[in-house]
Amino acid sequence: MDGELRRRPADAENAENAENAENAENKVRSGERLGHEDGVALFASDDLAWLGGLAHEARALKNGDVAYFAEQRRLELSDDVDDMVEAATRLAADGATELHLGAAEDAAWEQWVRALRALRAALPESVALRAFTAADVSRFAAASQVSESEVLDELLAAAPASLGEGFEGPGTEAEDVAREAEGAGWTDWARVHRLAHHKGLTTVCTLRFGYGEEVAERVDHLLRLRALQDETGGFRALVPLRHEGPQGATGAEVLATFAVCRLLLDNVAHVAARWAVHGAQTSQLALQHGADEMAGLTAAAASRDPDVLTRDELVELIRDTGFRPVERDAHHGVLRSFDGPDPDRREAPQPMRV
Numbered sequence: 627m628d629g630e631l632r633r634r635p636a637d638a639e640n641a642e643n644a645e646n647a648e649n650a651e652n653k654v655r656s657g658e659r660l661g662h663e664d665g666v667a668l669f670a671s672d673d674l675a676w677l678g679g680l681a682h683e684a685r686a687l688k689n690g691d692v693a694y695f696a697e698q699r700r701l702e703l704s705d706d707v708d709d710m711v712e713a714a715t716r717l718a719a720d721g722a723t724e725l726h727l728g729a730a731e732d733a734a735w736e737q738w739v740r741a742l743r744a745l746r747a748a749l750p751e752s753v754a755l756r757a758f759t760a761a762d763v764s765r766f767a768a769a770s771q772v773s774e775s776e777v778l779d780e781l782l783a784a785a786p787a788s789l790g791e792g793f794e795g796p797g798t799e800a801e802d803v804a805r806e807a808e809g810a811g812w813t814d815w816a817r818v819h820r821l822a823h824h825k826g827l828t829t830v831c832t833l834r835f836g837y838g839e840e841v842a843e844r845v846d847h848l849l850r851l852r853a854l855q856d857e858t859g860g861f862r863a864l865v866p867l868r869h870e871g872p873q874g875a876t877g878a879e880v881l882a883t884f885a886v887c888r889l890l891l892d893n894v895a896h897v898a899a900r901w902a903v904h905g906a907q908t909s910q911l912a913l914q915h916g917a918d919e920m921a922g923l924t925a926a927a928a929s930r931d932p933d934v935l936t937r938d939e940l941v942e943l944i945r946d947t948g949f950r951p952v953e954r955d956a957h958h959g960v961l962r963s964f965d966g967p968d969p970d971r972r973e974a975p976q977p978m979r980v
Contacts, residue, residue, distance in 0.1 A: 678881060
């Protein structure tokens with residue numbers, strides 16, 4: 627009798643979780659938007675196969691059997707514009723379609739603008755440039771004593787395809803306070819992205835997780851991203867990022883997070899898995915749990931760096947997962963479509979069990 631009494635709270639909690647998850651599933655299938663309680667209930671589910679299957683259905687409705695990738699390279703800005711343009715031209719000739727630009731934090735604003743203009747003039751339109759975070763925009767504005775809107779106008783004139791990611795999501799309470807004090811928290815990040823979206827510049831958003839936060843905090847962040855997307859429509863994709871620390875997140879937690887992201891963030895078209903963060907195998911599994919893109923730096927030839935993959939390697943990884951690989955441009959337009967998986971090797975995509 628005592629044993630039964632001790633088990634009742636857990637049994638009652640499990641029954642409540644199951645009921646809440648079922649309610650969330652009914653909403654998904656009827657097209658009703660999920661709320662905070664639904665998000666928490668989905669995270670509370672211990673049936674990853676069911677959760678992955680639900681997210682897979684939502685993903686298939688948005689993106690069918692396609693899994694995207696892009697030929698992304700990193701390019702460091704330098705004082706020698708000619709050398710930098712030459713390096714960028716070589717990368718483009720090697721197949722790069724998206725250049726991620728980096729420079730020292732003390733690089734002058736004028737140097738960035740000159741570099742962007744020179745790169746845009748030298749490169750074909752099919753090669754997109756991604757540069758600057760929201761924090762960079764605020765820093766440039768403060769240093770130049772102009773508004774953030776004026777900085778963004780200069781950027782648009784220099785023609786980058788997108789801002790960089792920057793602010794990654796909820797942190798500990800101390801981290802959030804520190805970020806806000808430094809002008810790098812949600813308030814400032816959202817303000818700059820709102821401005822960028824209103825000017826026609828699309829961006830990506832992120833969710834950092836796995837540092838010991840409560841799942842309710844993840845849900846809160848996803849819902850405020852959703853609200854901002856309702857307002858502006860400027861987020862092109864969400865990139866969930868597992869925190870690399872002693873606490874971390876298990877593989878199952880990573881896949882559950884991808885699934886909930888896809889289900890909650892119903893107004894963002896794409897969810898991307900970074901293989902350098904999650905590993906190639908987990909990123910493949912993420913495609914079965916709501917993601918529709920494998921993202922990261924690529925190389926023209928095989929690399930010893932495990933964080934860098936070639937186009938051929940990416941195509942095979944996507945095919946092995948059961949999807950049809952599509953190389954995208956900066957706006958998820960199709961640059962090149964590849965044959966789908968060999969039906970003799972794998973059936974049509976189905977949620978994987980892990």
